[in-house]
Amino acid sequence: MEGTCDTVADNEQKDGFVVLVVEDEYFIANEISEALQEVGANILGPVGKLDEALRLIEAHRIDAVVLDINLRGELAFSVGDELAARGIPFVFATGYDPLIIPQRHRNVSRWEKPYDASTLSRYVIRLKRVRVS
Numbered sequence: 610m611e612g613t614c615d616t617v618a619d620n621e622q623k624d625g626f627v628v629l630v631v632e633d634e635y636f637i638a639n640e641i642s643e644a645l646q647e648v649g650a651n652i653l654g655p656v657g658k659l660d661e662a663l664r665l666i667e668a669h670r671i672d673a674v675v676l677d678i679n680l681r682g683e684l685a686f687s688v689g690d691e692l693a694a695r696g697i698p699f700v701f702a703t704g705y706d707p708l709i710i711p712q713r714h715r716n717v718s719r720w721e722k723p724y725d726a727s728t729l730s731r732y733v734i735r736l737k738r739v740r741v742s
Contacts (some may be wrong), residue, residue, distance in 0.1 A: 633657030644730035674699035
């Protein structure tokens with residue numbers, strides 16, 4: 610995604626909840642980001658490429674991720690694998706049928722497009738409580 614913000618040093622406060630948005634459609638990414646900010650999240654990204662997402666996961670403290678399955682024709686399950694390996698909670702936000710999701714990620718919540726970004730953001734913020742407990 611052109612012109613995305615990949616620095617959240619100011620947002621990575623001790624008590625801040627950092628959410629990485631991985632979505633290649635600008636308007637959807639913007640809507641998700643704004644909804645997450647409204648519920649108190651600090652946004653990392655959004656990014657629309659697999660390599661950008663993996664780079665940010667490596668470089669930043671991330672509390673949760675909203676992950677589109679198809680990024681410019683590439684399936685994003687490798688990003689899901691990295692998140693799972695690091696214990697970072699994530700949700701799939703996608704228009705894809707659940708049958709495309711590999712067995713290893715079947716326990717990940719899937720939000721089917723079109724979805725309400727405000728409802729999704731409230732769900733993602735709840736992941737903070739689950740992870741901290």
